[in-house]
Amino acid sequence: MPEADVVEPWNDPGATPLIRIEGVSKRFGEFTAIDDISIDIYGQEFFALLGPSGCGKTTLMRMLAGFETPSDGRITLDGQDMAGVAPNKRHVNMMFQSYALFPHLSVWENIAFGLKRDGRDKGKIAARVDEMLKLTQLEKFARRKPHQISGGQRQRVALARALAKAPKLLLLDEPLGALDKKLRQDTQFELMDIQERTGTTFVIVTHDQEEAMTVASRVAVMDHGQLVQVDTPERIYEQPNSVYVADFIGDVNLIEGRAVVSDNTVELAWAEGRPAIAGQSVGTLANGDAATFAIRPEKIAISRDEPTERNRVQGKILDIGYLGNLSTYHVQLPEGPVITCEVGNRSRVSRRDFTWEDEVWLSWSDTAGLVLGS
Amino acid sequence: MRRMSAFNVVSLTLGFAFLYIPMVILVVYSFNASKLVTVWAGFSTKWYGELIRNEAFLDAAWVTVKVGVLSSTFATVLGTMAAYVMVRRGSFRGRTLFSGMIYAPLVMPEVITGLSLLLLFIAIGLDRGVLTIVLAHTTFSMCYVSVVVSSRLVSFDRSLEEAALDLGCTPFQGFRLVTLPIIAPAVLAGWLLAFTLSLDDLVIASFTAGPSATTLPIKIFSSVRLGVSPEINALSTIIIGLVVSGVIVASLVSKHRIAARSAEERAAID
Ligand SMILES: Nc1ncnc2c1ncn2[C@@H]1O[C@H](COP(=O)(O)OP(=O)(O)O)[C@@H](O)[C@H]1O
Ligand SMILES: [Mg+2]
Numbered sequence: 001m002p003e004a005d006v007v008e009p010w011n012d013p014g015a016t017p018l019i020r021i022e023g024v025s026k027r028f029g030e031f032t033a034i035d036d037i038s039i040d041i042y043g044q045e046f047f048a049l050l051g052p053s054g055c056g057k058t059t060l061m062r063m064l065a066g067f068e069t070p071s072d073g074r075i076t077l078d079g080q081d082m083a084g085v086a087p088n089k090r091h092v093n094m095m096f097q098s099y100a101l102f103p104h105l106s107v108w109e110n111i112a113f114g115l116k117r118d119g120r121d122k123g124k125i126a127a128r129v130d131e132m133l134k135l136t137q138l139e140k141f142a143r144r145k146p147h148q149i150s151g152g153q154r155q156r157v158a159l160a161r162a163l164a165k166a167p168k169l170l171l172l173d174e175p176l177g178a179l180d181k182k183l184r185q186d187t188q189f190e191l192m193d194i195q196e197r198t199g200t201t202f203v204i205v206t207h208d209q210e211e212a213m214t215v216a217s218r219v220a221v222m223d224h225g226q227l228v229q230v231d232t233p234e235r236i237y238e239q240p241n242s243v244y245v246a247d248f249i250g251d252v253n254l255i256e257g258r259a260v261v262s263d264n265t266v267e268l269a270w271a272e273g274r275p276a277i278a279g280q281s282v283g284t285l286a287n288g289d290a291a292t293f294a295i296r297p298e299k300i301a302i303s304r305d306e307p308t309e310r311n312r313v314q315g316k317i318l319d320i321g322y323l324g325n326l327s328t329y330h331v332q333l334p335e336g337p338v339i340t341c342e343v344g345n346r347s348r349v350s351r352r353d354f355t356w357e358d359e360v361w362l363s364w365s366d367t368a369g370l371v372l373g374s
Numbered sequence: 375m376r377r378m379s380a381f382n383v384v385s386l387t388l389g390f391a392f393l394y395i396p397m398v399i400l401v402v403y404s405f406n407a408s409k410l411v412t413v414w415a416g417f418s419t420k421w422y423g424e425l426i427r428n429e430a431f432l433d434a435a436w437v438t439v440k441v442g443v444l445s446s447t448f449a450t451v452l453g454t455m456a457a458y459v460m461v462r463r464g465s466f467r468g469r470t471l472f473s474g475m476i477y478a479p480l481v482m483p484e485v486i487t488g489l490s491l492l493l494l495f496i497a498i499g500l501d502r503g504v505l506t507i508v509l510a511h512t513t514f515s516m517c518y519v520s521v522v523v524s525s526r527l528v529s530f531d532r533s534l535e536e537a538a539l540d541l542g543c544t545p546f547q548g549f550r551l552v553t554l555p556i557i558a559p560a561v562l563a564g565w566l567l568a569f570t571l572s573l574d575d576l577v578i579a580s581f582t583a584g585p586s587a588t589t590l591p592i593k594i595f596s597s598v599r600l601g602v603s604p605e606i607n608a609l610s611t612i613i614i615g616l617v618v619s620g621v622i623v624a625s626l627v628s629k630h631r632i633a634a635r636s637a638e639e640r641a642a643i644d
Contacts, residue, residue, distance in 0.1 A: 065536075067536055067539075087536070088541075093541065096536070097533075102552055102556075113538075113541050114541030117541060117542035117543055117547070145638070148638050161541070162540075
């Protein structure tokens with residue numbers, strides 16, 4: 001569903017990607033760290049690589065930076081094949097997971113380091129460093145050494161240093177991993193702001209799905225060296241293409257069963273003697289295939305009286321979680337599954353509608369859930 | 375502070391006595407007025423005066439310093455290069471053999487090292503003198519340097535070098551601008567160790583020194599064989615003095631640097 005007012009080059013067949021990763025694999029001895037991955041990344045994108053620890057995100061990023069060579073496949077940057085191009089000859093800069101600030105140099109010299117290698121004249125270097133210090137609000141710390149500033153400031157020095165050379169592509173390996181939660185969230189917005197202002201293409205690696213969803217224009221979800229889905233954050237959340245993605249991103253209820261396919265609907269038979277539940281189907285399912293029904297907790301309504309909705313189940317409240325802005329109810333169905341549903345707390349002094357052990361009905365619309373192949 | 379038990383006091387005293395009584399005796403007798411080493415005849419500094427006028431000792435001292443500086447510098451360059459390759463170039467064919475061969479001289483008896491070098495110099499027709507001692511000392515001290523430097527490189531954050539490459543350095547620039555300044559303390563420590571080993575060495579130097587050049591240890595050793603002279607005591611006292619002041623300066627400097635660094639780190643928090 002392309003939208004006219006949003007720039008989505010990945011939906012434009014005429015657009016040329018800045019980076020093409022074509023059938024790239026990376027093996028370390030017997031072990032396959034990256035397994036036949038193809039991605040196109042477009043100019044000015046904020047692209048996130050998301051996946052659990054050890055799934056190969058850093059390896060893929062190091063191939064873009066030139067520290068590893070693909071065992072198979074091809075990487076092109078701006079039309080140029082990157083095979084055999086040394087890291088110092090690529091218009092790519094990387095912000096390292098450990099920041100890798102040079103401990104013997106001041107903040108100013110760290111940022112100037114890359115510029116000096118280009119042999120620009122002194123005045124230009126100084127002007128560019130000052131610009132970077134301003135962008136990252138580090139003017140006051142220019143003369144300090146890395147061990148004389150805080151973690152959050154170090155992170156900004158690393159960013160400023162990587163951006164100073166105005167690379168075509170900036171790689172960020174878990175850039176916020178070392179920061180505490182509050183600082184992380186502030187920094188995410190700062191990163192987005194800087195990305196927009198400089199117009200640089202960012203590829204960020206993270207294992208934090210919230211972070212990926214917040215900052216990225218598109219997210220690539222990886223699992224064991226393979227690419228599972230590449231899409232916008234909305235579509236990753238609303239239209240996951242597999243149980244893996246649905247489960248990895250946000251909270252989800254999963255109900256297993258068998259697909260019941262008729263002309264144009266797919267339903268899931270999930271318990272003996274219960275009506276099948278309906279959802280949008282993903283991929284091609286045949287009648288009787290093992291399938292999983294996935295639905296987000298906030299898409300389920302809870303009520304005491306039997307609803308008129310076709311998709312409805314009855315159960316007993318097992319647990320209630322009060323999270324301030326919303327409450328979550330864990331409902332035990334007699335058939336076995338426990339379903340979680342989320343209800344927003346709109347009024348401040350809300351009367352508790354439900355309590356433990358209450359018999360309640362859960363219901364949802366036909367389009368709220370997905371039937372995914374298992 | 376708690377008082378030490380009697381046992382601790384005794385063992386401490388015994389230990390230090392064992393270590394330092396010989397040196398104390400040496401220092402005391404260097405101020406002896408008598409020519410006989412074992413008979414005390416009153417305080418005098420005349421042997422220090424004699425020493426300064428003794429050309430042979432001064433020559434030997436100069437040769438020793440020259441050999442020490444040159445050989446430890448060469449050993450540091452070679453040892454650092456070897457360590458860098460061993461630690462950085464992860465695996466290559468014959469790596470284990472190569473690293474074993476670098477460290478073998480550490481366990482090789484000195485007489486064997488000295489003898490083999492002597493045979494080599496004779497075979498290639500090199501006249502024995504300062505050059506041959508420098509070569510010999512470089513050979514045996516470079517493996518010590520390489521041990522010291524590689525233990526530092528093992529804990530060196532690899533991503534710093536990658537960051538240097540990433541920012542446009544060639545591998546050599548990366549080494550010169552990032553790796554070397556950071557491992558400099560270990561390289562300096564390696565240099566000092568090599569220098570000390572060179573000053574200390576008697577065995578290998580006696581194989582490789584010629585009539586044109588003698589080092590201080592050889593000179594001392596050969597004159598003691600003719601009888602201990604108070605001059606030698608004076609010379610040894612000067613050497614002890616130099617070593618002690620060196621150690622004191624080094625520990626003061628490192629203490630000062632640790633204090634300065636922790637003060638800076640405290641300043642970073644606010
Ligand atoms: N140089 C290497 N040699 C051998 N195995 C490696 C090397 N680099 C990474 N790996 C392996 O590849 C896998 C993916 O690593 P990595 O890309 O760092 O994962 P992530 O960044 O997603 O946590 C891991 O199992 C890791 O052990
Ligand atoms: Mg990683």
